[in-house]
Amino acid sequence: MINTIEEFRADTRAWLESNCPESIRGPAKDGELVWGGSRIEFLNEAQRLWFERMRDRGWFCPDWPTAYGGGGLTPEQDSVLQQELKRLKCRPPQINLGIWMLGPVLLEFGTEEQKQRLLPPMTRGEVRWCQGFSEPNAGSDLANLRTSAVDAGDHYVVNGSKIWTSYGDKSDWMYCLVRTDPHAAKKQEGISLVVLDMHADGVEVRPIDLISGKSAFCEVFFDNVKVPKDNLIGPLNGGWTLAKRLLQHERSAMSKFGDFCLPNHFDLMAIVSRYIPEDSQSAADIMLRAKATELALNEQAFNLSVRRMGEEARAGQDVSATAAIMKLVHTEQEKQKFELLVDVMGHRALGWDGDEFSEQELAISKAWLLSYTQTISGGSSEVQLNVIAKRVLELPDAPKGGAK
Amino acid sequence: MSLVYNEEQRMLLDTAQEFFAERSPVSALRALRDSGDELGFEPSVWREMTELGWTAIPFPERLGGLAFGYTGMGAVFESAGRQLSASPLLSSIVLCGSVLELGGSEAQQAQWLAEMISGSKRLALAVDEGARHNPERIELVAKRNDRGFELSGSKVMVVDGMGADGWIVAARTGAADDAISLFIVPAEAAGVSVSRQKLIDSRNTARLVFNQVEVAADALIGELDQGAEVLSLALDRGRACIAAELLGACESLFQTTLDYLRTRVQFDVPIGSFQALQHRAAWMHVDIELARSSLMAALEALDADDVQAGQLVSLAKWKVGQMADKVSNEAVQMHGGIGVTDELDVGLYFKRIRVLQALLGDADYHLNRAAPLLDAA
Numbered sequence: 001m002i003n004t005i006e007e008f009r010a011d012t013r014a015w016l017e018s019n020c021p022e023s024i025r026g027p028a029k030d031g032e033l034v035w036g037g038s039r040i041e042f043l044n045e046a047q048r049l050w051f052e053r054m055r056d057r058g059w060f061c062p063d064w065p066t067a068y069g070g071g072g073l074t075p076e077q078d079s080v081l082q083q084e085l086k087r088l089k090c091r092p093p094q095i096n097l098g099i100w101m102l103g104p105v106l107l108e109f110g111t112e113e114q115k116q117r118l119l120p121p122m123t124r125g126e127v128r129w130c131q132g133f134s135e136p137n138a139g140s141d142l143a144n145l146r147t148s149a150v151d152a153g154d155h156y157v158v159n160g161s162k163i164w165t166s167y168g169d170k171s172d173w174m175y176c177l178v179r180t181d182p183h184a185a186k187k188q189e190g191i192s193l194v195v196l197d198m199h200a201d202g203v204e205v206r207p208i209d210l211i212s213g214k215s216a217f218c219e220v221f222f223d224n225v226k227v228p229k230d231n232l233i234g235p236l237n238g239g240w241t242l243a244k245r246l247l248q249h250e251r252s253a254m255s256k257f258g259d260f261c262l263p264n265h266f267d268l269m270a271i272v273s274r275y276i277p278e279d280s281q282s283a284a285d286i287m288l289r290a291k292a293t294e295l296a297l298n299e300q301a302f303n304l305s306v307r308r309m310g311e312e313a314r315a316g317q318d319v320s321a322t323a324a325i326m327k328l329v330h331t332e333q334e335k336q337k338f339e340l341l342v343d344v345m346g347h348r349a350l351g352w353d354g355d356e357f358s359e360q361e362l363a364i365s366k367a368w369l370l371s372y373t374q375t376i377s378g379g380s381s382e383v384q385l386n387v388i389a390k391r392v393l394e395l396p397d398a399p400k401g402g403a404k
Numbered sequence: 405m406s407l408v409y410n411e412e413q414r415m416l417l418d419t420a421q422e423f424f425a426e427r428s429p430v431s432a433l434r435a436l437r438d439s440g441d442e443l444g445f446e447p448s449v450w451r452e453m454t455e456l457g458w459t460a461i462p463f464p465e466r467l468g469g470l471a472f473g474y475t476g477m478g479a480v481f482e483s484a485g486r487q488l489s490a491s492p493l494l495s496s497i498v499l500c501g502s503v504l505e506l507g508g509s510e511a512q513q514a515q516w517l518a519e520m521i522s523g524s525k526r527l528a529l530a531v532d533e534g535a536r537h538n539p540e541r542i543e544l545v546a547k548r549n550d551r552g553f554e555l556s557g558s559k560v561m562v563v564d565g566m567g568a569d570g571w572i573v574a575a576r577t578g579a580a581d582d583a584i585s586l587f588i589v590p591a592e593a594a595g596v597s598v599s600r601q602k603l604i605d606s607r608n609t610a611r612l613v614f615n616q617v618e619v620a621a622d623a624l625i626g627e628l629d630q631g632a633e634v635l636s637l638a639l640d641r642g643r644a645c646i647a648a649e650l651l652g653a654c655e656s657l658f659q660t661t662l663d664y665l666r667t668r669v670q671f672d673v674p675i676g677s678f679q680a681l682q683h684r685a686a687w688m689h690v691d692i693e694l695a696r697s698s699l700m701a702a703l704e705a706l707d708a709d710d711v712q713a714g715q716l717v718s719l720a721k722w723k724v725g726q727m728a729d730k731v732s733n734e735a736v737q738m739h740g741g742i743g744v745t746d747e748l749d750v751g752l753y754f755k756r757i758r759v760l761q762a763l764l765g766d767a768d769y770h771l772n773r774a775a776p777l778l779d780a781a
Contacts (some may be wrong), residue, residue: 020528293775304697308407389682396677
């Protein structure tokens with residue numbers, strides 16, 4: 001067995017060495033990643049080659065069964081493949097929410113017909129998926145969602161709207177939470193998960209401009225959209241459980257992003273020393289430097305925590321208490337960092353566009369404004385704190401009204 | 405090398421937790437305090453710790469040690485912290501033991517180390533002179549004469565300095581900033597006056613005044629004027645162990661606070677159901693997690709002789725110290741009126757935590773120290 005896995009490692013390494021183009025190795029800049037889907041775009045030939053080679057090997061979904069177009073690897077082989085991809089710093093051949101989030105849920109809860117119909121196009125990178133969860137009145141309180149799916153015989157009729165749908169305007173299909181029982185005793189019990197065609201009649205998508213400018217976020221409106229009943233995933237009114245499972249996959253998917261995205265990283269200490277004279281002894285400058293050091297050290301402590309969590313997980317320990325802090329700490333730290341940069345840089349960090357400001361100054365302004373979305377989306381900081389208090393610290397529930 | 409205790413270290417952690425809970429629980433510290441004890445620890449507990457081999461953990465085998473490393477030491481200190489257990493493990497083994505291991509001559513090692521490991525003798529390290537920790541500002545002077553050296557000046561915050569068999573003293577021997585030398589001064593040397601600095605944690609802390617104290621030439625550890633490097637590494641090991649003790653104390657105090665939040669009823673509900681308190685408790689959990697990662701990285705770096713060990717130790721002492729201030733303050737506040745009474749152990753934890761925070765550099769000191777090293781990290 002050891003021999004077989006080591007042979008697999010050697011073969012995999014050799015294959016990757018000769019098939020992953022040099023230019024695809026190392027972190028990618030913003031906008032340099034390939035998103036699978038019907039409107040797929042390659043920036044260069046290397047991206048196309050890498051996409052096609054990985055697709056033909058079934059390695060978009062290496063651990064899915066071959067019957068659905070996956071690579072059919074054992075968990076052990078899959079982890080060897082991931083290690084080898086990481087070793088060469090190969091970028092993913094495509095980004096696809098379908099594969100990362102919906103796929104595993106379909107494999108677990110989908111019917112055979114649904115798996116046959118929906119999974120193979122994912123494994124070929126032909127369909128781009130988006131997520132329809134949040135609504136104008138259902139943000140942190142997701143179970144409050146109102147988009148309705150009404151039984152009309154052989155199909156459902158969907159009405160309502162979704163918000164904060166990333167790349168809704170570029171996606172082919174959506175997995176979407178809808179209310180199928182408005183009279184359920186608990187609001188969580190009247191929700192179902194459906195998949196729907198974004199090109200269908202009655203679907204309208206509007207990109208959202210943020211305080212930072214253009215964004216990937218969209219609003220999606222449904223006006224009597226027909227959704228065949230075959231597109232209900234899991235049990236009717238059983239969508240809440242599936243949604244929680246999807247969000248677990250979201251967390252692990254988001255952590256993968258960090259591996260290959262060139263982070264919008266600004267070297268805090270270097271920037272601080274550029275804008276504050278080294279020899280300045282004014283109390284304000286000394287204080288700003290001390291604050292910057294604090295933030296840099298806290299970032300170091302966070303990075304060490306990421307490493308410790310990985311090592312504990314590999315040692316088979318329960319890491320849920322550490323995992324629960326990750327999103328909260330990272331996004332709060334980023335926000336504080338940009339806040340400090342704005343203090344340090346003064347009006348140089350308040351530019352919107354034009355030649356007056358350097359590229360980096362403008363990038364910092366945008367990143368600062370964008371940092372506000374990070375502590376809100378994907379479970380706001382307040383929700384993260386509730387989760388820590390309840391699940392990790394096991395503090396009692398509030399008597400009424402409070403978030404669950 | 406890892407940020408996680410391995411199986412052997414985990415076994416040591418379990419053993420140490422059981423040992424301290426049974427032989428040296430918080431009630432023992434309270435009893436020591438109430439009796440006004442100057443020694444600040446139980447000699448019988450110390451003897452048992454030496455019998456368990458814990459005093460041999462950090463030393464190489466050629467010096468009679470177990471070569472089990474500072475990560476192992478961290479496990480012991482963390483466990484001691486949980487129960488506020490007192491012992492001279494920091495002063496004699498980690499601090500003075502390190503100085504002798506790293507800088508001592510064979511004769512000095514032969515004379516002192518074996519007996520320090522067995523517990524029959526103990527030394528204490530005398531570094532600080534001012535209100536706050538600052539090993540870069542040493543003014544106690546050692547002058548060479550034809551018999552050896554003559555020391556004059558004073559030292560404060562000498563941990564376990566009362567009743568020690570001797571002290572390792574950091575002295576200025578030249579004009580250059582780092583012209584520091586280390587001397588072993590036996591307790592019987594003429595001209596040393598020792599007095600207790602009675603601190604809020606009721607431990608053994610001494611002020612030493614050296615009035616033209618003569619020591620022989622062989623009292624010098626290592627080369628003249630070259631003591632700063634050895635001192636710095638010994639201090640870093642001490643700081644990491646203090647951080648481990650602090651983390652243990654804070655985790656224990658945090659658990660006590662959570663228990664109180666779950667059980668204390670006001671307005672007909674447990675106060676832990678109030679979101680205002682839940683979020684503060686959640687932030688404490690966050691800081692404890694970040695502090696643990698920093699501590700484990702410091703211990704790992706010390707064991708690996710990593711060039712970045714100093715930076716990581718300062719990160720750990722800073723992060724753990726900052727967390728400790730928060731957790732101890734919140735523990736008192738969340739316990740309400742009973743939190744400020746002496747009856748509750750919360751106060752004993754609070755007081756020990758605040759002394760550990762100040763010891764060998766508080767969060768501010770280590771923020772300042774870590775900053776210029778950040779680029780390398």
